[in-house]
Amino acid sequence: MGFLSSLFRSRDKPVNATNGSSYRFFLGGSTAGKAVTERSAMQMTAVYSCVRILAEAIAGLPLHLYCYKEDGGKEKALQHPLYLLLHDEPNPEMSSFVFRETLMTHLLLWGNAYAQIIRNGKGEVVALYPLMPNRMTVDRDSSGQLYYSYQMASSDTPTMENGTVILKPSDVLHIPGLGFDGLVGYSPIAMAKNAIGLAIATEEYGAKFFSNGATPGGLLEYPGTVKDPDRIRDSWNKGFSGSQNAGKVAILEEGMKYTPISIAPEQAQFLETRKFQINEIARIFRIPPHMIGDLEKSSFSNIEQQSLEFVKYTLDPWVVRWEQSLSRALFTPEEKKQYFFKFNVEGLLRGDYQSRMNGYATARQNGWMSANDIRELENLDRIPAEEGGDLYLINGNMLPLMNAGAFADINTGKEEEKPDEQTEEILELEKSGGRRRSKGTKNS
Secondary structure, three states: OHHHHHHOOOOOOOOOOOOOOOOOOOOEEOOOOOEEOHHHHHOOHHHHHHHHHHHHHHHHOOEEEEEEOOOOOEEEOOOOHHHHHHHOOOEOOEOHHHHHHHHHHHHHHHOEEEEEEEEOOOOOEEEEEEEOHHHEEEEEOOOOOEEEEEEEOOOOOOOOOOEEEEEOHHHEEEEEOOOOOOOOOOOHHHHOHHHHHHHHHHHHHHHHHHHOOOOOOEEEEOOOOOOOHHHHHHHHHHHHOOHHHOOOOOOOOOOOEEEEOOOOOOOOOHHHHHHHHHHHHHHHHOOOHHHHOOOOOOOOOOHHHHHHHHHHHHHHHHHHHHHHHHHHHHOOOOHHHOEEEEEOOHHHHOOOHHHHHHHHHHHHHOOOOOHHHHHHHOOOOOOOHHHOOOOOEOOOOOOEHHHOOOOOOOOOOOOOOOOOHHHHHHHHHHHHOOOOOOOOOOOO
16 A cells, blocks of 8 residues: 555645646747747737737626525625625725736736735735736645745835745635646647747738838849948948838949849738738637627628627636636635625627617516616616516516416415306306296296
8 A cells, every 4th residue: 555655646735836837838939930928919919909808808897796695596795895895996006997907917918817815804805916927836835735926026015125925825816717737827828829929920021021111122133243242232221221212213333233032922921811810819819800800701790699609608708717716715615605706797798779678578578577677787777666666577467476366266265256146047057058038937
């Protein structure tokens, strides 16, 4: 048994490292010859647009804290300290929108988002401050317990010196992206650096091409011996290169001849390459192309469906990742049984006005939405309960749901009223199919 125990260790408690620490996707040089970092990638309009769309979408969604009710329903926990913290102001220096936008940007560029949890003497969360992912490392101690190492910088606060601060997991809100061990995420920029590097190289080529006045490079042929080629080259570039010299007439002397040698942009499929790289970057972040300005394959018939798919297949996984990470880091074990965070994405899933109204009418007439439920989704003021705003109605006479069966005598246990003599006689005739006879008439 001792021999086997030396071969196998607990999978969830490796020593001195996280499970995925040996798998790294490094930033830096790409096969296109361009260095790719988070900051250089953000200078690409497609990357910037994708990151901005997702960061602003997560930051702009209403985030509420709910608690379970005894009847199985839920209600907003407005009195809980975390409600104000996440909904309005995580710390005195930033709003909830800016805080979530910052963390989501970190998550998209570095694959991880970190925030320091500040607690009071009672252990209650009183503030959340973002931490830079590129200065954070996640490791395990000799007993297999996780800890976070954060490299401080003088720019953080003038009262702190450079050094490493060790943080416990209970002091860090960590939202990991896609990774191999579930503990540390990997940077989408690093994983797709070759695609982004090609886009950077293509854009730089276009910029240099037009900076030369859209004139391709070439050879200056001279019949004799050139004594000072650098002087001739510099003189040519000064007089005829650059956008400011576009359209000038070149004067060649002493038998000199100019021969272009570069491939024309249309032959190198320059525009097609740039367009493809935009779609490639959109694919990395799973963003519909029309949302970053590429309307080539969008039409009135499918653009709404593409927007709904963005919410379902792009935004929803990030929302769930946020909700579960917030609950795991900020709640006590007892609070996890009673409270939960919820992003409201219903507003993004709404269709056009006519479709919404038809849907509301169906829900209203079938008794599973009240007037106030509908008005809340449309951001309208509530109707007072005494005026019927909370009533659930069904078709027919639009009766309150609780009174829908009030006039039915089936299985109610009520005693039926005995019909009078005339009514009883009519019922008997109807059963026998006969005709009513007058009193005293004899059978023929």
